[in-house]
Amino acid sequence: MKKILFATSEAVPFIKTGGLADVTGSLPRYFDKKEYDVRVILPKYVCMDEQWKGQLRFLCHFYVNLSWRKQYVGIFETKYEGITYYLVDNEFYFAGNMPYNNIYEDVEKFAYFSKAVLEALPYLDFCPDVIHCHDWQTGLLPVFLRTIYGDEHYYAGIKTVFSIHNLKFQGRWLLPAVMDITGLPKQIFSADKLEAYGEANYLKGGIVYADAVTTVSPTYAYEITTPEGGEGLDGLLYSCRNKLYGILNGLDYEEYNPKKDKYIKNHFDATDFKVGKAKNKAELQRALGLPVNDKVFLLGMVSRMTSQKGFDLIAYIMDEMLQKEKIQLAIVGTGENQYQDMLRYFAGKYPEKLSVTIGYSETLAHEIYASCDGFLMPSLFEPCGLSQLMSLRYGTVPIVRETGGLKDTVEAYNEYTGEGTGFSFANYNAHEMLHTIRYAMSVYYGKKKDWEQLVEQGMKKDFSWEKSVLEYGKLYNKITE
Numbered sequence: 001m002k003k004i005l006f007a008t009s010e011a012v013p014f015i016k017t018g019g020l021a022d023v024t025g026s027l028p029r030y031f032d033k034k035e036y037d038v039r040v041i042l043p044k045y046v047c048m049d050e051q052w053k054g055q056l057r058f059l060c061h062f063y064v065n066l067s068w069r070k071q072y073v074g075i076f077e078t079k080y081e082g083i084t085y086y087l088v089d090n091e092f093y094f095a096g097n098m099p100y101n102n103i104y105e106d107v108e109k110f111a112y113f114s115k116a117v118l119e120a121l122p123y124l125d126f127c128p129d130v131i132h133c134h135d136w137q138t139g140l141l142p143v144f145l146r147t148i149y150g151d152e153h154y155y156a157g158i159k160t161v162f163s164i165h166n167l168k169f170q171g172r173w174l175l176p177a178v179m180d181i182t183g184l185p186k187q188i189f190s191a192d193k194l195e196a197y198g199e200a201n202y203l204k205g206g207i208v209y210a211d212a213v214t215t216v217s218p219t220y221a222y223e224i225t226t227p228e229g230g231e232g233l234d235g236l237l238y239s240c241r242n243k244l245y246g247i248l249n250g251l252d253y254e255e256y257n258p259k260k261d262k263y264i265k266n267h268f269d270a271t272d273f274k275v276g277k278a279k280n281k282a283e284l285q286r287a288l289g290l291p292v293n294d295k296v297f298l299l300g301m302v303s304r305m306t307s308q309k310g311f312d313l314i315a316y317i318m319d320e321m322l323q324k325e326k327i328q329l330a331i332v333g334t335g336e337n338q339y340q341d342m343l344r345y346f347a348g349k350y351p352e353k354l355s356v357t358i359g360y361s362e363t364l365a366h367e368i369y370a371s372c373d374g375f376l377m378p379s380l381f382e383p384c385g386l387s388q389l390m391s392l393r394y395g396t397v398p399i400v401r402e403t404g405g406l407k408d409t410v411e412a413y414n415e416y417t418g419e420g421t422g423f424s425f426a427n428y429n430a431h432e433m434l435h436t437i438r439y440a441m442s443v444y445y446g447k448k449k450d451w452e453q454l455v456e457q458g459m460k461k462d463f464s465w466e467k468s469v470l471e472y473g474k475l476y477n478k479i480t481e
Contacts, residue, residue: 305335
């Protein structure tokens with residue numbers, strides 16, 4: 001039996017700020033328990049919900065040396081849906097009302113976490129074959145393993161996989177400060193190891209020292225080896241392409257199931273979506289203050305409001321689209337003030353066509369997936385994306401830009417054969433996006449049978465975790481042979 005330990009800065013249900021938590025919280029459950037013993041280790045944040053703190057069982061404590069510092073480590077344990085979770089306790093590092101603070105605090109916090117994970121293994125009586133590290137917060141773990149612990153018998157056979165969920169966030173900070181924090185020798189901070197553009201770079205350390213590197217979609221794995229998508233590390237990633245794998249994220253099909261979703265009133269599947277979605281659409285329009293009209297094209301967005309998610313394009317064509325088109329938009333999310341203010345302005349100008357909810361509501365998000373006709377994701381870049389998978393699952397036709405995981409998961413509609421699951425455009429261009437939205441609307445209004453076929457084909461696609469698990473299993477076996 002292969003032993004796998006996921007090391008992550010967040011995982012549902014304990015703590016979540018984004019898609020990383022969904023992946024690390026759901027992926028372990030899909031491995032065959034006869035073949036894999038998968039466990040998860042993460043920080044025990046003070047801001048974690050009290051209901052989870054009450055279920056933790058204290059296991060042990062010890063001290064870890066972080067350069068000249070000697071720091072307490074407490075280890076707690078719990079089980080959730082059959083998976084063992086370990087939580088690392090240290091209130092000096094994991095206090096505060098958010099998991100992440102300023103970068104200068106976080107680089108020390110996660111250097112401590114990476115070392116605490118390795119030091120905890122003998123106390124847990126769990127020596128993994130593979131430690132699967134996620135994002136820059138665990139980038140130092142392969143570095144510590146190879147440079148400090150590599151010669152020790154207990155750690156000698158452990159391999160590491162390093163997963164990049166978003167290359168943009170790299171954990172970069174001042175070289176002298178990181179040298180002082182980690183206590184690693186000076187040669188580790190050379191240009192071919194941890195140094196990048198005059199700074200120490202945790203993510204680069206993970207890439208260099210891990211046995212295998214993965215990203216969350218095949219197209220993103222290619223894009224990050226190019227100057228356009230490499231965020232300054234394209235040369236390194238291109239040179240590491242023999243150990244770089246793109247494995248598509250999956251979706252938890254139990255949680256996101258239109259047949260029994262607890263957040264929606266009218267349930268449906270691929271055989272009866274017309275009735276269920278029509279009822280949900282009317283209720284959503286009513287709840288959002290939009291005119292109830294089953295004949296109008298309702299376009300949804302559930303998104304962080306940032307440039308990465310394409311809000312510059314939306315700002316550019318919003319006036320033209322809302323003024324001229326027979327369309328309604330329902331947008332929910334939070335993000336940068338410039339985009340929030342822009343959306344508020346247009347919601348005030350076109351109250352019968354645009355509803356904007358600033359903030360995040362799980363209920364409203366599920367209602368949008370289950371009620372809208374189309375779903376818009378015009379991302380500048382998208383490592384994988386989960387929202388388009390959710391929209392496909394709920395029969396809401398995605399309109400996406402062809403980048404990263406969006407290109408891998410949304411098959412463009414072919415008007416001659418009827419094939420496809422959505423609509424896509426290639427260039428990061430506002431009017432190309434608007435043209436694609438108009439094209440989708442022309443199918444919705446003029447070719448109803450084709451539209452319904454698109455909905456059905458999307459709902460029948462399988463983007464559950466089962467396929468991803470097989471790929472990760474092959475990778476684990478390959479690096480441990």
